[in-house]
Amino acid sequence: KKNIRIALDGPAAAGKSTAAKKIAENLGFIYIDTGAMYRTLTYKAIKNKVDPKNEQELYNLLMNTVIELKPGKEGQLVFLDGQEVTAEIRQQEITKNVSDVALHKLVRSEMVRRQQELVKNGGIVMDGRDIGTAVIPDAELKIFMSATADERARRRFEEHKIQGITSDFEQLKAEIEKRDHIDSTRAVSPLIKAKDAIELDTTHMSISDVVKKVMTLAADRR
Ligand code: C5P
Numbered sequence: 687k688k689n690i691r692i693a694l695d696g697p698a699a700a701g702k703s704t705a706a707k708k709i710a711e712n713l714g715f716i717y718i719d720t721g722a723m724y725r726t727l728t729y730k731a732i733k734n735k736v737d738p739k740n741e742q743e744l745y746n747l748l749m750n751t752v753i754e755l756k757p758g759k760e761g762q763l764v765f766l767d768g769q770e771v772t773a774e775i776r777q778q779e780i781t782k783n784v785s786d787v788a789l790h791k792l793v794r795s796e797m798v799r800r801q802q803e804l805v806k807n808g809g810i811v812m813d814g815r816d817i818g819t820a821v822i823p824d825a826e827l828k829i830f831m832s833a834t835a836d837e838r839a840r841r842r843f844e845e846h847k848i849q850g851i852t853s854d855f856e857q858l859k860a861e862i863e864k865r866d867h868i869d870s871t872r873a874v875s876p877l878i879k880a881k882d883a884i885e886l887d888t889t890h891m892s893i894s895d896v897v898k899k900v901m902t903l904a905a906d907r908r
Pocket of ligand 1: 698699720721722724725784785786788789813814815816817865869
């Protein structure tokens, strides 16, 4: 069996990371959440009062930043310059600003370079927005996961409820749509289905349906 590379792309809150974690676990592969890398830079930028619109300053900051993703008991742990920021990077303030940070060419090329370093040995499931198009254009398996904005907002809402966070459904949906809009319309590697990606509309699928489907597709390619 081969240590293949699985690229998982799609809009916000489509269930990519939940599915990716389980798929990686089933296959004994490493899971890499690239969104966490952009979120971590955004977190540091806000802390250092760097404007998310200032490409050069963001780039300089990134070049002096160590971002580490490490497997933990309950999923991936994220470290910024040696300090754990796993929970911090999920805060509202970060989610609101991350797409503005992620649209810059200098930021993206450095992130893509780091991500390509992480996938060199294969045996990985990587999720993001440009994995099948820019990070691993020759991935053995590419999946583009979609779902209606309503369904994605509903899932995020339920997720928050379980975590004890009360949120406003309409506001969640508006935020998701705004982020998708910025991600899909940016000039550099926008969120788009790679030509050879398999589209999975998960609107009416459960997580276990999604995992099963991807496992079958992966088995054919190993
Ligand atoms: O996956 P997640 O929702 O945590 O990603 C946060 C943001 O990071 C996305 O909305 C997008 O702006 C950016 N991102 C990206 N390219 C990736 C992964 C994430 O531009 N490969």
